[in-house]
Amino acid sequence: MSIQPRTEKGRQTQAKLLATALDCFAEDGYRASSMRVIAANAGVSLSHAYYYFQSKEDIVAQLLLNLRVEQYEYCQGAFDEGNTLESNIRAVLDAGVRALAPYHEFGPVFLKVLLSDEHANEEVSRIELSLWEQAVAGARPLPPLGIRRDLPKFLLLVSRHVFSAWAYDQSAQQRRSRALMKNMAPVVAKFAVLCRLPVVRSLFEDILALMDPQENDQTEVNPPVRSALRRPKAS
Secondary structure: OOOOOOOHHHHHHHHHHHHHHHHHHHHHOOOOOOHHHHHHHHOOOHHHHHHHOOOHHHHHHHHHHHHHHHHHHHHOOOOOOOOOHHHHHHHHHHHHHHHHHHHHHHHHHHHHHHOOOOHHHHHHHHHHHHHHHHHHHOOOOOOOHHHHOOHHHHHHHHHHHHHHHHHOOOOHHHHHHHHHHHHHHHHHHHHHHHOOOHHHHHHHHHHHHHHOHHHHHHHHHOOOOOOOOOOOOOO
């Protein structure tokens, strides 16, 4: 896990190591670029490099965090007042492609970061969830009240599955996964509308539980008790 430098000089050194690493990855490939080579090219000692980044994966984790911040900034000008949920979903996905496309070769390493329990993953997840919360809150009409609280998490999990497809997509300019993103927006938006129906809302909850590892862990500890006299939820 990379540290957050406290001084401007430290931030400059970390940024220089990151930029140098990307140059090394581009020239020699990710596997062939060692921390020793990266440190030497950046003009810092190996111990100094390890102070800022414990491994090459740490460097890629920092890159992913920077790209998610960039995606967040792109989206701030895309959530126009009155946008539909479909439009907002498209805006988040398009901004993600815009930020990440130049670094597609790191897709599998990005996925490894997202599946880890490291602090970098927590920060990336926080930014992603914030984006989806904005997408839901700014949609007009608003999604059904019964799913509104959990819809951002649902969108985050769905987008992670789409991101997995993008990370391993070897088609030209990731054509297949981009088509998947394009088709995802209207499908999820229609599903959200249908969640006004109790039976569909129940299906939404079941899908969310299946997709969320934390929810699955909690279910194993405390199995759900379903009552025949289940109180109806707000629509």
